[in-house]
Amino acid sequence: MAEIETEALIIGAGPAGLFAAFELGMVGVRSHVIDILPRAGGQCMELYPDKPIFDIPAHPRITGRELTERLVEQCAPFDPVFHLNEAAQTLERAGEGFIVSTASGKRFSAKVVVVAAGGGAIVPKRPPLKRLEEFEGKSVFYAVREKAPFAGRRVVVAGGGDSALDWAIELAPIAERLTLLHRREEFRAAPASVEKMRRMVEAGEMDFRLGQIAGLEGADGRLRAVRARHAGEAFDIPADMLLLFFGLAGRLGPLEKWGYEVKGGRIVVDTASFETSLPGVFAIGDVCLYPGKLKLILSGFHEAALMAQKAVRYVHPDRHHTFTHSTSSEIIAEKLRLGED
Template sequence: MGETHKTDVAIIGAGPVGLFAVFECGMLKMQCHVIDALEGAGGQCVALYPEKPIFDIPGHPSIDAAELIAKLEQQAAPFNPTYHLGHRVEKLTASGEGWRVETNQGAVIEARAVVIAAGCGAFGPNRPPLNDLDQYEGTSVFYLVKRREDFRGKRVVIAGGGDSALDWTIGLADIAERIMVVHRRPKFRGAPESVAKMEALAKEGRIDLVVPYQLHGLVGAQGKLEAVEVATLDGAVKRLEADILLPFFGLAMDLGPIAHWGLNVERNHIVVDPKTCATSAPGIFAVGDIANYPGKLKLILCGFSEAAMTAHAIYPLVHPGEALHFEYSTTKGVPG
């Protein structure tokens, strides 16, 4: 068993809403520990689209996901949060007047309140059913793009017909030596403007549309891809010389252990009180994409608002009997 930590608030999830919850709790003199299964902060923002611009953050006409996370970490830094990254929460049990959080790495955090900001819970890519796929994962097969420069001069096969496939087809067209887009039917499911951009690239000869085909096999050795085999529904096989395969078939969402914590869960979301984001368990709150209530909008800015409401709801649990004299940050400032 690892070291036991005592804190005011345990925040499960280090995505943008979880990071902002650190700031909001800190402004109310509450210390936080933050736990996330990923190796770095940022959640799905950094895992799925670190270099993609986000356009609906107030005050930022456009900001890359990775830059947004860096700024949120900087904003939280004055309150000295403790991060437990690469830790998956396995157990959440009542303990005295609070909760005991245990991770798969042996860390134990005892907190007066818990904030679940876990996005859609544990998530991972839907992997294509290809032989020896695991031998190429991380070297020639990737399920997300962290840096476009990693694909400069490469022959890249992109498989899928949704927004991720379209976005990275467009985003890598000027980076890769060649882009080949494999989809099982001519019609794509992504945003119409993205489809139009992709089709324009194809007409200009800058990318190849390989339709209607689906992935059939991988050719290579020792993790180094030489070609991707694709096949029609009739079984005709075609070989695409390639260095990289990017399969974009969506994410498999799974609440994981959260589903067994006795909370009111509907359709893989935690039902909360819209006024406080309190769950059905006293002292446990949920914010961001994982939280649900009538009229819920899955927007980062709504998650930020939920983080603020939650911090105020937690305050009397951490500081019982103390009146909260609300002050704006322009008056109160932050620790130097």
């Protein structure tokens, strides 16, 4: 496949990555942005889209969703190109720049790489169960791609949030038997879904068991029962399929082995430029580590600004670099005028 050429490649479309596209744009550097998720916003969108954030300067209160929307709007004049659902895998040096390839096989050729991967790729949480790998993708799943494989099967849905309840309600009518397994009587899912689930349980259309998942029974990837525990007692729920909905967590994964210095799962940077130990590769936001580092969105913004000042020297080494405020920047004035046409 042909390489996609860019001046800067930003890994991660969370707040730090989005603002990096803006700051790079301000110094005349074009960006492509890749993210493993199907939309921009990172943790802000995945973990707390509706939670108010109180420490964004000039926004006394803003939700993760609003913040994301405004950051996308803010960098839009510089036309960053987004590649979503792309998981960065490898980084290789190539001449003056780098080649980054993704799990789907896309290859990016970039003069500088900015790792803004936050807590890493946001992936479903996996319970610490013995032999879990044996069943994953065969009879244990973290999402429903199509309903058909669940038809006529004994299905256990574990969890108490919206995904768990929505899928329990959706799959119960086609499953041979569906059991919802949750650790307490209360659910954090939408009240309407909880109400519906309770009505279905009362009508005998699905079962609800109080308990926490403790083990898997079966062989060759085929589940026979889900072992659960509640109030000190263990019990088995006969099952062919298990759906686990325990939220999401970050995994740095392959990015940990890109050759720069990593400490405790975070990338060590120089605080003058946010460059890693690999010249031309930068790290900003929650993923970077330096003395006094705070995992704050606003720290990511500051880090993006300083990164851009150094990154531009790799992208345009022959240019004269002077620092310009946005209020007097010709680049942004021109971009925003174009936007008004």
